[in-house]
Amino acid sequence: MSWVRALKDTARSGMTVERTRLEPLIAVRAAVGLALVVGVSLALLGPGAAASSAFGAYMAALATFQKSWRPRPVLALAAGLTLAVSTFVGYLVGSSHVPAFLLLLAVWCFVAGLVWAAGPTVGMIASGNVAIMLVTVTLPTSVPQAAGHAALIAAGGVVQALLIVLFPVRRWGAQRDALADALAAEADYARRLRHDPVASFDPQPLMRARDAATVTARQARRRPAELHGARGLAERIRPVLASLADPAVGAPGEGPARDRVRELLAAAGSVLDAAAHAIRHGDPVRLPAPALAVLKAPDTADLFQGAPLRAARRLAALLDDVLETAEPGSGRTADPQESMLRPTLWELTPVALASVGAELRPGSPVLRHAVRVTAVACSGYLIGHALPLGHAYWAPMASVMVMRPDFTQTYTRAVARFAGTLVGVAVATAVVQLAQPGMYLSGLLAVVSAGLMFTLMRTGYAVAMVFVSAYVVFLLGMGGVRWDQTVPDRVALTLLGGLLAMAAYAVYPAWETPRLRTRLADWVAAGGRYAAVVLEQYADPAGARRGDVRGALLAARDARAAWDEALDRAAGEPVRHRGISRAAADGAGRAIAAMGRHAMLLEAHLPQRSQAPDPDAAALAHALRTATEEGARAVREREVPRWDGVRAVLAGWDAPASGVLRGAAQQLLDSLDEVSEALRDAPRTEPGTGAATRDGNLEGTPRERPGEPPGEARGDPSP
Known part of the structure; x- marks a missing residue:
């Protein structure tokens, strides 16, 4: 982008009047x-x-x-x-x-x-x-x-x-709005899945809800009952909705089973909307009777088998929990030991000093x-x-x-x-x-x-x-x-x-454009680690730790958010790209997001602890972790990454223990190949004015600063 165009774009942005909620x-x-x-x-x-x-x-x-x-x-x-x-x-x-x-x-x-x-x-x-x-x-x-x-x-x-x-003014109003927005976004997602089984999902409401749920110990003791627990349920509902709708792991694309999937998704949207309204306004939950009837329909077991049946039952159970949590005066209490605790200002001081000290290095923006x-x-x-x-x-x-x-x-x-x-x-x-x-x-x-x-x-x-x-x-x-x-x-x-x-x-600039390849490489490595950790749950169900999956997902979210933020900043910079074009960035971003979605579908069907280990999953997890680390190095060094190790493991599979595992594993490899194709064949053009499409999305959340939410401050007018 030229300086003239960059100045015109920034001038136009500076004079833009936004339409937003006033207080x-x-x-x-x-x-x-x-x-x-x-x-x-x-x-x-x-x-x-x-x-x-x-x-x-x-x-x-x-x-x-x-x-x-x-x-x-x-x-x-x-x-x-x-x-x-x-x-x-x-x-x-x-x-x-x-x-x-x-x-x-x-x-x-x-x-x-x-x-x-x-x-x-x-x-x-x-x-x-x-x-x-x-x-x-x-x-x-x-x-x-x-x-x-x-x-x-x-x-x-x-x-x-x-x-x-x-x-x-409206106690806990911001937290209520954040949680209600997350549930409303899930409701909208469920309705869109009826018509597009692989519809994209905007993770921003879930990001804000997670950040709003991080409280101090004093806040945790005073938090209203309906704000405790619903955010975690919303995050668990999202992969269940996706796995129920996706024909690769859910019901067939057509037929009576698909019709029931559409009914279940519509009912889920109604329930989530009712819960969102109750939480936002502190009112009792008003649930449409037809939606509840669909979720409790006895013939669902006759239409579904295997993974779709498990997803349908899991969805009904999660929605029951959401309704119980969203009901004001439900008797649920917030235990500070179970909350995500935010440090007090005094506790924040050493953390903030450490963050500042980490920036005292050459090249720090x-x-x-x-x-x-x-x-x-x-x-x-x-x-x-x-x-x-x-x-x-x-x-x-x-x-x-x-x-x-x-x-x-x-x-x-x-x-x-x-x-x-x-x-x-x-x-x-x-x-x-x-x-x-x-x-x-x-x-x-x-x-x-x-x-x-x-x-x-x-x-x-x-x-x-x-x-x-x-x-x-x-x-x-x-x-x-x-x-x-x-x-x-x-x-x-x-x-x-x-x-x-x-x-x-x-x-004396600090351009983001030259760092795009590094951000992309970090996302490749983090996404690969997340998928590998999920696969390790299949390899050793009895000894697996579910917390490892959550930690890997959060790390992948951090990497995704850093990439999105860097791409947004680079789009308006008056410098030519250095090593990655807009087309390559868009294509690679879509592919890595799709890889995250496939890993999320695997997470939605994690095996029971009593289930037998799957040695194929262990081999694939090791190959995927190694390949994505090597692929990240290749991206940083302006090379095209190769995934031969992953391809060799899949080629050696005869009869994997889980059909879900086989389908998702092949989709993971296809996504990795799309990353290589994007970096190999994209035309060398300078970045434009947009960010990578958030298709299918590994839900991302911006890196959380110590004690602060992500993103720019709301306003800073001073005399």
Whole structure:
């Protein structure tokens, strides 16, 4: 992709308005907290103190909108307290001379860049603290005043945390939605399997449900009964649905048995939808009687035999468990010892430090981001001081808030920030000119602007920046600062900061494109290990450990998620591919995903512990593990992988113990051959604008950072 096309795509993305679920009640609560802090500070301490406390309350509220399953009061306190410390230390250093503050800014920016290794929420809070600290250190005029301003900033965070505790909005609402979405996705999948027995499945809802189910010990004791256990059942239902529908291991493609499969899938969809509705709203389960009748039909045993009959019975049992779990007040309790426990903030510290330390190596994208953001912030601060504009901190502040470890997000946010700033200051300036607001009216307008930002922040970064810019204009207006003393400076320096951020990525990039082959090789190896572990369950049913299968599946999910994320980032980078084309990436991705699906079908029919060992499965597991490890090495070295060992084992099979094993094993080899064909025959074209198709899918989940959910933070608009 050329630079011109990349810039056009990022500019278009930055101006996109998304349609997403808004949370007006939470936004109102955040705005009320901000209003309380600003009003009390204005009445008792004056506009300067009110501005400091407003920044603390604003940042604390903003932190609670990030993608994190941690208790929101904890995030508010963490954001407010860390900003207070940053402000006080920044004033102590910055009040003496510029070089000392520049050194502190460099240290702060470098650390803020590195902590992205601990997760997007931590990185967002750290970046926001650095950006707002650049403003708040200019408000006090003495050390005692600086301590007072820091205390007010911390108080703003405390107020927001108290409001969350005293006025909760839909307790466990995010966790309820995540679990309900997972069950609804299973329901939709069951209905699609009626018409397409090998339909693809989007694993994203299951990923979010798993992450939402990871709680602290205190949360585990308080979690509602209907949120305990249903997520695990949903994951076990998915392979059963696939094995029941797939003609290779389930019922024939046509005939009475296939008609019953369609009826069972439709009934499963109805049951899962009813459970999802009950969990989302906390209502009793309302199950359609026809669906229950189909699941309990006595003639199912006459139509099915072998694997299809086992799958049908297993599906009915799992759906019974889902209904029991989804019923509010069912009496089920969450045992902290059985929950997936998330570390507390204190326990998270050494884990986060280890994650940061792992990025202190040459070639690390996070380390490159830390170096970039440090150089850009310091350069912007020096240039801002050299220009005759005043408010020099706006240039580095804009840079810190738009810069991300990857190219696409950095450029998208730079465009969106400048466009939103231009519109926001224009609207706010017009209001100021027409209304001539005083101190209290300016404070009210600032609170209203912040409230609108909290409400609309998930509709797009550019939209949020409109209200953030208006918020700053009105907030500074409380102290009598005229609009013409701030608006031109803010627009010019925001543009400067965005240009510096974009130039830094062009000069010192961390492209994902050259690493695509490594990501693909990791996925090949992880997928092969997962399939091999499943086969080992057939080789030694009595001594097999089911936990090994789960661990291998999670490792394969991590590798799949890393590949998808890398491919998405590479699609928008203005560099040519180095070793793998878009066609090869798409073809290989589909083939490895199909291999994961075939392994999942084998997992759905794991033998009983009393069943006799299958020596053919042991030989195939060893061959598959060895071949995929060698194949991964070949992919990294730009060679075409070969699977002769797997092919030789299958050729030597005479009469395997399980027909399911024979069919799935041949499908595994076919998928591996498709990987080789994709890497051998695909045209050498540069990557386009999409990611590998998620056909048939080994369910993937992004690599879970310590204590944080995967993916980008929800929003990060800062003044």
